[in-house]
Amino acid sequence: MRDYKAFVKYSKAGPRYTSYPTAVEFSYKFSYEKYLEILREQTQDLSLYFHLPFCRSACYFCGCNVIYTAKEESKERYLGYIFKELELLKDKTNTQRKVVQMHFGGGTPTFFSAKQLESLILKIKSIFVNFDKEAEISCEIDPRFLNEEQAEVLTRQGFNRISFGVQDFDEKVQKEIHRIQPFELTQNAVKMVRQRGINSVNMDLIYGLPFQSLESFKNTLQKALLINPDRFAIFNYAHVPWLKKNMRKFDETTLPSPDVKLQILEFCEQFLTENGYKMIGMDHFAKPEDELFKALENGTLHRNFQGYTTKGGADLIGVGLTSIGEGQAHYAQNFKDMPSYEKMIDEGHLPFERGVLLSEDDRIRKAVIMDLMANFALDIKKIEDEFKISFKEYFKQDLVALDEYKDFLSLDEKHIKVNETGVLLIRNIAMCFDAYLKNISEDKKVFSKTV
Incomplete structure (x- = not known):
């Protein structure tokens, strides 16, 4: 294990580069009219991202755009607007293009019922009718919100990649981040999708959370390996309490120091390599038979807002509140607040708010x-x-x-x-x-x- 004390000087504020320019540079100078012009002219294959922003309660580490609710009518109303946005897209871009990738992100996509998820998927397929047989179709899942009916719908409708949010198995850490998630619960959730033929399972972990140490994270990794995911995404916790109020609940003195975080990352690389994984990009690990591994070897690995992907070159269209799309020379983001999002759609416009032309x-x-x-x-x-x-x-x-x-x-x-x-x-x-x-x-x- 290296001595990382000298590395502390490199701990400075900086982007994660899921885009360049970063979202900080998105502006209103990029007009709605220009965005429509780009959509009309696009000819590349399609990648679709759907943001399903609802959660039951806050996880204090979370930096996502989330709405906390227990109201069923809120979810039904939102789906209605997603359907309207899809109809608008049908009129404003070529939806006959081949879809090579689709991803459901959140929030908690499986906070929606099996019936709601299936109605959304069927609506998408009625608009985007040309899904490639080899398309990557994935969903982020909180293991605390997954039942047999949801797993059945996802697999029956062609989902072939599932990403489970775990973060940490240590009970003290889980209590502090307000996400109690027993190991057995996660293990059973993974079994649920494996039994239905899902051959690509990712597990998200986060280092840098309160009360984590090298030893505690070793234990988390050893438990995670028992579940045998095909990929790991192991992220450095992004502490931005000036942006996310839920992060202000943490006592910052309980966060591990930069040198401890680097020790954890080094251990992850060594431990996972010894157990058949390879580091892919900044924060992903994959088995040799995984597509990410192959993409790294042949130089086609691509990075976007969903992390690392093998589908570079496709035009990414973001659907839903705060979603971001990406083309050959632009980024485009939908409104972040629900009233503005709904108002644009009610007026017959896509809910585009801002972006950047490269x-x-x-x-x-x-x-x-x-x-x-x-x-x-x-x-x-x-x-x-x-x-x-x-x-x-x-x-x-x-x-x-x-x-x-x-x-x-x-x-x-x-x-x-x-x-x-x-x-x-x-x-x-x-x-x-x-x-x-x-x-x-x-x-x-x-x-x-x-x-």
């Missing part, structure tokens, strides 16, 4: 940053050929900033390759190529800490 510089830097985030390496000649630039000249100032991390990577005329230690600082390394960070004041709280 400049040529954005596209170049996005390619560099996303390659680093996905592959821990960059093919410099590929970037030069694609964008007709001299890498050394174009990124002259950025390479000066990169010099701070020279011990964590190798750099020559053809490649940047991040070493095993540098992988732990990949966000910092990618930040060297971010043109927007210099415009953000250091004392302005925008991003979580990188370490």
Whole structure:
């Protein structure tokens, strides 16, 4: 185990780069009319994201856009607006295009009943009629909210990938984060979908939560391995209490220090590698037979708002409250508040609120940053050929900033390759190529800490 005390100096606020430019740069300058023009002109395959934002109660670590409710009528009303949004999309883009990916995120998608989920899926398929036979169709699931009927609906309707939110199995940590979730409950939820033929199961864990230690997280990983997921997503907790009030409930002195978090991440990599997984990108681990592993090997791994995916190049359309879409040269986000979302749809408009059109510089830097985030390496000649630039000249100032991390990577005329230690600082390394960070004041709280 390395001594990570010296790494504390690298713990600075920075993006996770699920997009570039990041959502901080989304603005109202990107007009609704321009968005409609883009939708009309799109020809790529489709990736669909549906945001189902409701939860029964708050998990204090959660940074998602969530609505807490126990009212059945709230869910029914929301589904009605999702249906209307789908009808609007049918008129404003080519929904005959091949769908290669669909994802239900939350909130808690399985807070909706089996009947509600099936009605939504059938409505989607009536609008987007050309689902690829090999499409990745996935759903995020809180194991506390899954029953046999829901599992049956999801598998019968073609879902083939399930992601279970676990975070931590330690009882003290669970109590502090307001998410009591016994091991046996999670184990049974996974069995429920496995028995119905789901061959791709992901488990989400989070390090950096209150009262976690290296030893406690070792125990969590050992328990998680008994469930035998095909993938792990092991995230660094993003503590942003200025944005999320629920995070203010934590006593910050109980959060593990940056060096302890790095020890946990290093242990995850070693332990999971010893048990047949490989680190994929910044925070994912997959078995060798998994698509993510294969995508890493052949250079087609892609990063977006859902994390790492094998479906790069598809046009992502976000449906529902606060959803984000992505195209070849844009990001587009729906309204975050329900009244505005409903009002736009009632007026016959898509609930688009803001976004960003990518400049040529954005596209170049996005390619560099996303390659680093996905592959821990960059093919410099590929970037030069694609964008007709001299890498050394174009990124002259950025390479000066990169010099701070020279011990964590190798750099020559053809490649940047991040070493095993540098992988732990990949966000910092990618930040060297971010043109927007210099415009953000250091004392302005925008991003979580990188370490």
